C-alpha cells in the first residue's frame with residue numbers, strides 16, 4: 575500500500591452548521607475542514623468549537639481526513655481553539671493566515687503542549703503576501719507540517735486584485751506556493767471556487783489546478799466534490815499510458831532511453847509514471 579494520501583477534494587463546512595456536519599459523513603470527499611474561522615459568526619464561535627470537537631470524537635467520518643480550522647493567531651479564540659482541537663486529535667489542525675516559519679514552530683509547540691497526538695498534523699494556510707514571499711521557509715519549518723492550503727479569497731483581497739477566469743492576477747502567488755511545497759516535499763491544495771452554481775467555471779479551475787501541480791482543491795459545496803475527485807485523479811488513459819510506459823522501459827532494460835507511443839522515455843518519465851500509478855492505487859484503496 576502506497577503512503578500517498580489522496581486530497582482531491584477537501585470540503586469546508588461551518589462547524590456551526592449541524593446539517594452540513596451530518597451531510598459530510600455521506601459525501602465521497604477525501605477530506606473535511608470543520609471551520610471555526612470565516613464561516614462562523616463571532617457569537618457562534620464557542621458552540622462551533624464544541625461541535626467540531628464532538629464531530630472528531632464521534633468517529634463517524636470514516637476514511638475521510640478530518641481536520642479543524644481554528645481561528646487565526648492573535649484572535650481572541652485562537653488559543654482555546656488550538657487547545658480544544660489538539661485534545662480532540664483530528665488528522666490535522668488547519669491554521670489560517672500563517673505568515674512565517676516562526677509562527678509554524680510556535681503552533682507546533684502549542685499543539686504539543688496541549689497534548690496533540692502524534693497523528694495530528696499541521697496544515698498551514700497561505701493567504702497573505704508575506705506568506706507567499708516566505709512560503710519556502712514556512713513549508714520547511716516543521717516535520718509536523720503536512721500540507722499548504724491556498725486561501726485565494728484572502729489573497730485576492732490582500733493584493734487588491736480581482737477574481738477573474740484563469741486567475742492571472744494570482745498565478746505568480748500560486749506558483750510560488752507550489753514551488754515551496756514541492757521543494758519541501760509536502761502536499762498542497764488549491765483555493766476554493768466561490769460560485770457554487772458555475773459548474774463550467776469550477777471544472778476549468780480544477781483542471782488548471784491539476785495542470786499546475788496541486789494535489790487537490792478545497793471546496794465549499796457538495797456539488798463540487800465529484801468534479802474535483804475526477805479532475806485530481808489520473809484518468810483511465812493516464813493509468814494505461816503509465817503502465818505502458820513502464821513496460822516499455824522494462825522491455826528496453828539497460829538502454830537508458832526508449833520510446834513509448836513515439837515519445838522519448840527516460841528514467842524521469844518512469845518516475846512520473848510510477849507516481850501516477852501510486853496515486854491511482856491510493857484512490858482505489860480509499861474507494862474500496
Ligand SMILES: CC(C)(COP(=O)(O)OP(=O)(O)OC[C@H]1O[C@@H](n2cnc3c(N)ncnc32)[C@H](O)[C@@H]1OP(=O)(O)O)[C@@H](O)C(=O)NCCC(=O)NCCSC(=O)C[C@H](O)C(=O)O
Nearest residue numbers: 586587588593594597598612613725726727728794795796
Ligand atoms: C455556500 C453555502 C452557504 C450554500 O449553502 P446552501 O444554500 O445551504 O446550499 P444548498 O441548499 O445547495 O445545500 C444542499 C445540501 O448540501 C448541504 N451543504 C451545503 N454546503 C455544505 C458544505 N459546505 N458541507 C456539507 N454540506 C453542505 C446543505 O446543508 C444541504 O443539505 P441537505 O438539505 O441535507 O441536502 C454553503 O455551501 C456553505 O456554507 N459552504 C461552506 C462555506 C465555508 O465553509 N466557508 C469558509 C471556507 S472558504 C474560505 O474561507 C477559504 C479561504 O480562507 C480563503 O481565503 O479563500
Ligand SMILES: [Mg+2]
Nearest residue numbers: 701725727728
Ligand atoms: Mg481565508
